[in-house]
């Protein structure tokens with residue numbers, strides 16, 4: 001079984017989890033073009049993917065979702081609240097184009113004229129066409145900027161951005177299976193509709209991998225989900241001092257620090273020192289903030305927490321990156 005982190009951080013997240021028979025993409029938080037580029041760099045064949053799984057609807061986890069799923073023609077697994085939130089984000093306030101609006105105005109004008117004629121009142125002869133009452137820019141369906149070179153049929157009218165080849169709903173806490181990978185989603189505390197992390201288990205290979213990023217704190221259900229994991233992608237988002245002194249507005253700092261924000265290096269270290277069972281082959285620290293963290297600080301905090309337990313065979317620590325894929329971790 002292997003984990004390939006294609007990207008991790010507040011500008012985009014995506015990871016491949018693969019067994020002998022099944023390959024899954026977890027989150028699609030970069031453009032379709034960039035995701036395909038990263039997969040090529042990491043020797044991951046996108047056409048071999050069986051499905052895309054989504055943790056939550058924040059942009060850094062879903063930016064390329066629609067285009068990539070349509071391009072590859074594969075199903076998307078997510079919870080129903082996450083799906084609804086994503087559709088809402090992509091559905092513009094009005095779906096009317098300017099041509100449709102002109103049509104609509106003409107039809108209304110005709111209806112008024114007919115009503116007036118029915119009452120034997122002469123309609124105003126030169127009724128002017130009003131300007132649209134809505135912002136035309138906002139009425140254009142949101143689409144990925146690289147839709148044209150990623151979508152298989154760019155010559156057709158723009159696809160419905162919310163269209164997915166197939167949608168499968170799961171519930172956090174309820175195990176499901178794709179191919180030979182068994183998946184257990186678990187609820188995480190984060191400011192999204194229904195966010196989750198995942199535990200993946202290859203029954204044939206007896207290996208368990210997990211992804212736990214985007215959490216405000218470590219609740220008991222996450223601590224217990226992360227027992228017996230061989231490869232763990234764990235959030236180590238910010239250094240508390242750097243965040244406090246950093247450039248973010250106060251409200252954003254409060255959000256990051258909140259119980260539904262992100263795990264600090266300190267919180268991650270506390271988990272590793274107190275609650276973690278020590279059984280992982282590799283721990284990948286991920287979702288590092290570029291503004292409010294320094295990879296060396298995240299690494300140091302985790303190393304200190306695991307003092308004495310790190311070796312080549314156990315508790316190796318790696319740092320996931322925003323700009324480039326990590327080498328695959330295979331067990």
Ligand SMILES: [Zn+2]
Pocket residue numbers: 056058190192214
């Ligand atoms: Zn998030």
Ligand SMILES: [Zn+2]
Pocket residue numbers: 009010013058060061214287
């Ligand atoms: Zn995120």
